[in-house]
Amino acid sequence: MADIRVIIPAINEGDSIGKVVSELPEHVTEIIVADNGSQDDTAENARKAGATVVTETRKGYGYACLKGLEYISKQSKVPDIIVFIDGDYSDYPEELDKVVAPILENDVDFVVGARKKSLREPGSMTPQQVFGNQLATFLMRVLFRSRFTDLGPFRAIKYEKLKELEMQDTTYGWTVEMQLKILRKKMSYAEIPVRYKRRIGVSKVSGTVKGTIFAGIKILGWIFKYSLK
Template sequence: MTNIPPQYGDVVLPCLNEAEALPWVLDRIPDGWRALVVDNGSTDGSAQIARAHGAVVVDEPRRGFGAACNAGLLAAEAELVAFCDCDATLDPGALPRIAAPVREGRADLVLARRRPTERGAWPLHARAGNRALSRMLLRRTGVRLHDLGPLRVARRRQLVGLGLTDRRSGYPLQMVVRAAEEDWRIEETEVEYRPRTGASKVTGTWRGTWHAVQDMRAVLR
């Protein structure tokens, strides 16, 4: 993979101290897709590792998952933009399949429902929080999703047009809410979900999950 303009899409990879996971993730970026690793203040050499593996590194010093996602979106140049966690829980090699409905004009936003490959890959408290948010999303928008999947694809111009403002953990949910308000065609598929590499910052801890759920609940008010 090189830094030349992508043929199919850009993959935004928010990154905070993911040195252990980055090689695995970046080695699985499909041909025709370009990795945009958004360094959100890493202190473990993540940015250098990303560059060594051919990724474009975007610096976003303001902490926050949404801040990193937004910086990556603004740096993207391709028609399609994907968002993917950078902790090796998700295989970006699945992107061609996940992006197909958007590329072919059958959907505006595709989210990949997580299917754990091992016991404990997706902790019970994280699943419970996700289910609660999915029910709230259904009541608010009428959109029925099993999972607010972190691996997702849409067209860059449409995404920018949503004017997303959340800069914390509410960013993924705000994307779905505003897409629903704009009558986007939203589809859900599946993707394997592996145990993460390195220390968890959100779903692996009760405290991290609680803060993420609170951020997302604020979006639904």
């Protein structure tokens, strides 16, 4: 059986993190919650649910993901697949098997769980999220001949391929950076439709004007940066 490690970046997700951890498939080798300086019981609830908790005090989605990867890099056994999922319970953790299937069955390098409109709970994505995704993936199609339709956070990638990407972004550009580097390096990829529901709590990105604007700037910045290479 494949060695699958799950990384969950989280900040102040005390009400939801236990649900995310407990509903991931039992065959997952290890679940790592990267606590990004939470002021609530996120870390405690994650541990109670069975996760390993690592702490990253520097605020940023990418910082948290990188901390999770740093922890994995120090383990004696090398994983086969890394899965990323958010800690807000907006994804369905039990769909992990569906997301990793193209890697296990067809040797695909990278898979995005695409939040198709028909599978989204009404109101689960804000209008600015929908517009931002559409704009970003449109530009990626035009500039890079991409087939991506979403920048969804629920994703899986072969560990060795992830190391090749040399991820750098420390904030909201993490997802698009990964997908742009996949395209640039001509790695194989697929999208798998996944369900999506209203998150528990308030989003740190789309829930604020500042977060929305900053995320948009970061995402577009990565796209135009790579278009000039």
